[in-house]
Amino acid sequence: MATAEILVIVYGSCARDPENDERYGAEQRRVEITLRPTLPSSATTPAKREQWLWTFLPNLALDMKHNRNWRCEFCKNRARETYWMNAPWMHLNPPRVVSYVHHVCDAGAGPCAERLRQINAEVARQTGLPPAANLPPTDQVFPLSASCAVCHNETEKSRKNLKQCSRCELTRYCGVDCQRADWRRHKVCCAAVKEVKWHWT
Ligand SMILES: [Zn+2]
Ligand SMILES: [Zn+2]
Ligand SMILES: [Zn+2]
Incomplete structure (x- = not known):
């Protein structure tokens, strides 16, 4: 069965990191996740593979969001939102995708959203692919990155016991009840994960 190669690089920081640009790049805290999902037999052309990709990636969002107690990549606030920049090469054999996931306080408005826009433009320049869409500003408050992927409980007690x-x-839960409730969704990601490398010292 044909598979795709997906490398997801999840960026963020922790509470004791200094606030400066030097923590961005090779030294930055990140986790690199290699996934090898099976392509559906109907995905016979690059266009159809790309279509499949946009059903596969959104399902990974919860797994990537709740994998660690991330702070915003650019400020000291705790991360609540993730922002994805995808560079897909679906014409290759096997098809290849590099996804950069940024943990931030707010991806839609404010100085951290502006930093994302700058990085987005830089990634587009380096890959030659069109830049990812910017998120529109919203008043919605999203759950913390380090909360249970199912119930989003934000209490300190729940967070410590994840x-x-x-x-x-990768994916974190407050207990077995939430883990069981999420299995139908999570098993797709869980089966595709081949390697997880933490750069977190
Ligand atoms: Zn921020
Ligand atoms: Zn829970
Ligand atoms: Zn799993």
């Missing part, structure tokens, strides 16, 4: 899925070692 447990990772033992198979993929």
